[in-house]
Amino acid sequence: MNRSTGHRLLCELRRTTHRFYSQSRSQPRRTHLPRTLTFALGLGAIGCTSLYFFYPDPSRSAPTSAKVPLSPSHFTPAIVLSNELSGPDTKLLQVTVAPDLLPPNDPANPSFAPIWSVYIKDDDIQVERPYTPLEGIDERGCMLFWIKKYPKGEVGRWLHAKRPGDQIALRGPLATWPWKEGVWDEVVMISGGTGITPFYQLFHSVISRQTDQNTRFTLLHSSRTPADIPPPHIMDPLTNYAAENSGRFRLGLFVDSFDGPAAPSHLPKAQIGRIGRGAIEQSLGLSNAQDSWWTRIFGKTQPAKPVNGNILFLVCGPDPMISAIAGPYGRNFSQGPVGGVLREMGIPSKQVWKL
Template structure:
């Protein structure tokens, strides 16, 4: 949408307002046919894209028109009339894939006993525009802080949980580990502090409807990359892929983003299902107990014979499922998936 700044007789003459409204009612282009980019709003620990609700108001106080290319706002005192231009389309992310950029911590939202959402401010109301699926790496903004035993900066990968189109903010759901230097450091940050962030680092260039079935196998805080794919694909009305999430944790209270996955299951019952597995549960636990086993995979994941129709994403400390990783890469496939005949491509 484009707009101009307007002052003068239009605002000062109520008859002009009435005539403009009458012309609008007889226009061949309905106001709701405007092409509007969908941005997302914050909903607690995570964010999901929400459609902008644009309405037409014709009142004595003013006229707002969507779809005509302008917004006209008239104050109660009828002193001025202003048309506000929509911001130009953002072409570039404020993140840099080659250099660390310091971003200010805007707020911290506690999630559970050891996990919080850290919300960082993006400059000039920009969106991150991170591709799916990708992550970033972080380090301390203070060169003297967060070092290893050899004096080198500790750098760790994290996957944002906010939608790529969320303007002004970048969210990370981070669990604090007793032996995790980076997570403890981030949990020590106060609002106004900064963190060095570099990215995006592409992990898998996910495309809508690339596969008929996708299995997402996650453990603990390794859930965030899997959530990124689901949050991107499921709300898209053109999505035809069926997703199955197998999510393993120590206890029920450790299940991160559970409310979002339950919401996905409710909203997209034909496209999404989730299986929660915990090691320790009380008598009230109705889900699976124990660990991810060969039988678990055979029951919930399309067989290896499905070929390129199935894709399996694994994230977390799950060497028994997919084999040991090679740095940030998966490395040679192993574990249960290899035993069941899945290929590295799958």
């Protein structure tokens, strides 16, 4: 369709629409639209559909290269090493890229922030989704992901079907959140479901290595049932470290219900119910220390302390949970204003980050 033809069609659409609504004020409502308007709307629908498929999308058009190092600008082939069931609708997926495709081992590389992700592309439908490597990437190019299969999650279902030896394509790394040492006195991480993965990555790269001795960390994690609690590969290091370093790292588990099999006995006892204001205030020592969940778990009394301006709240999980805790995202997945429980507590936006 050339420009002049499109202009005439637009003019005809405006005249027809004006006549239609002008007549509708004095005549009974018609049961169908005028033919010209129907035809024009049909062309519009076809145009929108064509726009969806042919409009240039950087992620769909990014090339795949096996000759240059990992980069957000292109996809890199990776080979599946293992894909093991880890719970209801979840798998631990291990992949590797060729060692000669790894970026230079430069600690100053901002892409490899303590929390970073890669996009994995479903080659069948050319859709990509971000995933967080649990332990980053090692010198052999190995990455481990905890993948949940959602009913309408195309890429998750596609990854669940992969077998050792299969090839996938990924691009990255992309920094999810830039951690800076010595800035915060305390960091409270609140997660649900697979939203724990960026926090485990932070645990693996910063917390467990004790690179920042001045910050105290708390992780509050919510699952639907005990069977949905993250697998031992994730939970065992968190639980063991919390038991041995309760002054530096605390862990609280929550479940919506106790339906189904019980959680392993060595894990902290999960509380029934969703993470709310009471749990967050307990993690900050704002309620009776003798009744706090870490005291019941580890038998150690923690002194109460007031809220101050050096506490950071990180929230990651399903959209309804993020909205309830910190308010929904803004337009185009921007941070948006603080809402939910944290707003009730008077926490300003500079102390909240939605991953």
